Amino acid sequence: MIIYQANKREFLHHALREDIEDIIAGHYRSATGHGAGSSEVQAWKHSLLEMAKVLQDDEIPADAGIAIEYQLPQSAKRIDFLIAGEDDEARSKLIIVELKQWSTSRRSEKDAIVWARRGGRSGEREGTHPSYQAWSYAAYLQDFNSALQDGAVAVQPCAYLHNHPRDGEIDHPHYREHIARAPLFLARERARLQAFIREHVRHGDRRGALYAIEHGRIRPTKMLADSVAGMLRGKTEFVMIDEQKVVYETVLAVEMQAERRKQVVIVQGGPGTGKSVLAVNLLAALLARHRNARYVSKNAAPRAVYEAKLTGTFTKTRISNLFSGSGAFVDAAPDTYDTLIVDEAHRLNEKSGLYRNMGDNQISEVIRAARCTVFFVDDDQRVTIHDIGHAEELRRHAAACGAEVTELELSSQFRCNGSDGYLAWLDHSLDIRETANQTLDTREYDFRVFDDPKQMHALIELKNQVNNRSRVVAGYCWKWLSKKDPQAWDIELPGFDYRRRWNLDKDGSLWIVTPGSVEQIGCIHTCQGLELDYVGVIIGPDLAYRDGRIVSDATRRAPSDQSVKGLKRLLESSPEDAGKLADSIVKNTYRTLMTRGMKGCYVYCADPALAEYLRSRLSSSRPGGADADDAATAVATACNVLSLRKVSESERASGTPALPVVDLRFAAGAFSDMQVLEDGAVDWVVPPDWIRPQPGMFVAQVVGESMNRRIPNHAWCLFRAAPSGTREGKVVVVQHRDIADPDTGGRYTIKVYSSEKLATDEGNWRHRRIILKPDTDHPGYGPIVLELADDQEHLHVVAEFLMVIPHDAP
CATH class of the missing domain: 2.10.109.10 (Umud Fragment, subunit A)
Incomplete structure (x- = not known):
């Protein structure tokens, strides 16, 4: 999505004769449905005027294409400024310009990281060097856009810091590699930037490079599970952007200090912020440094999927030495490992073993077993009564072990179609926290509410035909009858002639990647920590809408659901705390299930009032096909014709x-x-x-x-x-x-x-x-x-x- 697009002549008119920031703000509101922040508007005002001065060069063609604020595919990140045209040999070129208003900065010893004031009131913060940022955006774009992959358009990134003097910090030799890939232009270097643009853009955008970028085919999103083998062999599968790069370099720097003092790193981030991608990248980097490192997860599903993808590439012994459950450190000697990387740390339990009667505390055991422990955590994904790994508890145990604590945060969204707005809407709609996102534009993320679970499941099955990356999951509100009788149905909704079985027996933790398993229903235990293209979610009777409020009822869970086992005892001793915990578990469960889909989430609610409530909060809702004669026809219509936008x-x-x-x-x-x-x-x-x-x-x-x-x-x-x-x-x-x-x-x-x-x-x-x-x-x-x-x-x-x-x- 491009917020503003014009040729050079039109852009100069808007920038020099009108208020360009107001024009961009209007385009932004039209494209996103909400206004831009005042700091962003001011940044447009100053930086775009500087770019107008640069483009006041008669040798830069008047019909060169200009694009402002291009949103990267499947991401919330935006490229500041693009210039499109052709070079001397008539090859289509695209120049990416990362704009900064900084007047000072300070070198960091970390790779591609620099200290600078980055807006807000927090003072100096670490972040990526502008040249690395421009290059990473270009590399990310090339990963997704077919016009760049087939060579139709060549990309050249650069950075322009129009207020920043050349002081030996921002342009220090430490950043030489990144500046070589994306040249850095500083204050009073307008002529250098003009010469750079002229070198790459000698003619206008005659072949429609901007159109190719905006409308070019988007390559299917990489899945971590499919890339893990390459990553562990040292192949760069994912370009780390902004906060991801900061976290990656900071963890590697902290790990170097663990010889003198025990280190704990707490990385907080919501769904789709790249926690698992970073965890595997860090594992690969530490192994390359010959560190004794392991990936740790309480949830068996991610480990099983990664291990399956590594079979045939690594030996079985090697795989078992790389991945571990969180209960494996009960008897581990202190500092056995250099680094333990704990993914989904919110799922850590107090006790280990089948009967939860082993060890002292999984958090303290993991910290004790390694010189450096890295916890990736999302407090809003605690989904059982036994989950204790929230950030405050991690801090407490780190202090008790005498560890030095470093806290980091990931905020950029790389799932749910890159829509931070969807996550905020979901939090507000499920009454997890109040946000400004009271409605969801379904053009931003493909969210649909179905009145018939059969139709929803049929649509997911159709989506799954493309690449086996779509599944249906449900709240654990139905008994697991098929465990003892394979012919029995677990989830039955007679009013819709809908009958399905839980997945937990045949495929176990590999259900999410097993061909044919789309016929079954998954649950929180077999999908948490993993991602899909499309997810269908059956919201059971444990969540309803009554008298204008979202109401949870954990007692509607199936008796075999271990996530609320012990709740009755807690209700007797502390009813208020137990009620809050149970409410949190139910809502967090559905929040987690509803954020597995990178491209879309389809929902059926056992409670019709809840379905109507969710549908009322969509600004561009689509029908669930309730009036169709049969599910196949309804699904085919919804899946195909409605996926192509109608033209008036x-x-x-x-x-x-x-x-x-x-x-x-x-x-x-x-x-x-x-x-x-x-x-x-x-x-x-x-x-x-x-x-x-x-x-x-x-x-x-x-x-x-x-x-x-x-x-x-x-x-x-x-x-x-x-x-x-x-x-x-x-x-x-x-x-x-x-x-x-x-x-x-x-x-x-x-x-x-x-x-x-x-x-x-x-x-x-x-x-x-x-x-x-x-x-x-x-x-x-x-x-x-x-x-x-x-x-x-x-x-x-x-x-x-x-x-x-x-x-x-x-």
């Missing part, structure tokens, strides 16, 4: 690219006339961002199983009408009077085309027979054979199939 008549008139949506039942046979095709459109939609609309392209739904190896039933697909050239071996829409297609019920069909030709006396040829072959794993579908010796004029190849539109096409 006024938008089309103003030039917004759009494709017609047609109904093949009525349109077949009329596609040779483009005007008829357009007039017959039932809707118009924005195409997926990697498709450029061309004459004759249209979107239509394919119904039936005859082509399911290539085209799933009810899939929405891209076609080209009246195709030219050879048809042999292509999937086409064919119309003929002798066709009676079992799927379409009409005189047209969608099949693989092949033909037999007959030579004529004139030395030409004609079709003798057309064979239309299905491509399916369903029995009962045979080829349609058309004998055409005498009536070729009755056959029409209406359209050519191009592709199935992915369920999550942007």
Whole structure:
């Protein structure tokens, strides 16, 4: 998303003749739905005026593209300023400019870190060097955007600190490597920056580099589980940005001090802030330094998934030496390890062992066992009565062990589509804490409330077909009957003919990555600490909406749920504390479940009032498909057509690219006339961002199983009408009077085309027979054979199939 976009000429007019900060603020409000902070507006006012002075250079083309505040994909981070154009060899170039108003800074001994006043009242803080920041944003963008990956656009980052003198601190040789990758321009160096821009942008943005960046196909998000093997072999899988880099370098610096005094590092961060990515990166870095280090987690699911991904790359003994449960340090001698990295530290328990009767305290045991202990913690993900690893308890045990404590925080969101607003909305909506985010724009994050769990689960199953990264989870409010009887159903909602089983038996901790397990229901214990593309959440009767309030009831949990075991005893001794703890556990559980999805979260509520409450807090809600005749049709419609934004008549008139949506039942046979095709459109939609609309392209739904190896039933697909050239071996829409297609019920069909030709006396040829072959794993579908010796004029190849539109096409 680009907040402001123009060419150089237009930007200079706005910056020099109007109040550019007001223009940007207006664009920002329009794009995000809320206003920018006063400090950000002031930063725009001063820094953009300085960039206008830089661009007042006649040799920088007037039609160079300018973009301001570009939000990085799947992140809350934004690039300050971009300049697009072409170099001397007509190659598309994109210059990233990181702008800072600093007038002073101070060198840090850590790699790529510098001390500076970074806004607010906190004085100097450590953060990334502007050159590293610009480079990391460029590297991150290249990881995601296809236009950069295929070489269509080359990126050159730089940093401009227009108030900062050259003082030997910000430009110290310590930062030489980073400044080489992203040149640093300081006060009174406007001419140097102008020369740099001229070197890379000699012509305007004639090929639409900014359009390619804004609309280019977004590469699927990397998953930590898929990258862990490469990371432990020293491969850079994730570019660390801003606070992530600060935490990483600080932990490595603290670890060096552990020889003289025991060290404890507490890193706080919410869902999706990169805690687990940092934990594995740190493990890799420490192993490269030949440190005796381990990754520790109370939750077995992340360990099991990472270990499974390492099988075949590392030996079994090596893997077991890298990963450990939190109860493994009961008898460990002091300082056995150099560093223990504790992920999901909020899940630590007091006692260890199957019956929780071993050891003293897991926090103190872990601290005692290592010279340096790093805790990654989120207090709002404590989901059982036994979880004691909140930040205050970590501090207390660190002090008792005589450890020096360093506290750090991660705030940037790299999950939930990079939407910090979604997390704040969720906290407010679940009554965890009051925030300013009382409504959620579902364009920002794909959140939907369903009235039918069957439809929700069907949509998740469709999403899962793309890459096996979507699952359904639920609050632990149903008994685990299938544990003893594999044929029994655990979660039954008879009103919707919905029956599913818990996952806990067959796949165990690997459920979240096991192919086919999307049919089952996961719980908090098999998904916490892991991530999905899309998550479906069944909110059980332990959470409801009554008299204008969110009400929790932990007694509605299943008797086998260990998370609230001991609650009755606590209620007797301290009813007020027990009530608060139980309320926190229920709400934190659903907060955790509802933040597993990087791209979307779909919800069904056992309490209809809660469903209506959540739906009322959406500013762009979508129907759950309650009125559909069957789940498959509803899901196909919601998943495909609604995933492509509809285009209004006024938008089309103003030039917004759009494709017609047609109904093949009525349109077949009329596609040779483009005007008829357009007039017959039932809707118009924005195409997926990697498709450029061309004459004759249209979107239509394919119904039936005859082509399911290539085209799933009810899939929405891209076609080209009246195709030219050879048809042999292509999937086409064919119309003929002798066709009676079992799927379409009409005189047209969608099949693989092949033909037999007959030579004529004139030395030409004609079709003798057309064979239309299905491509399916369903029995009962045979080829349609058309004998055409005498009536070729009755056959029409209406359209050519191009592709199935992915369920999550942007």
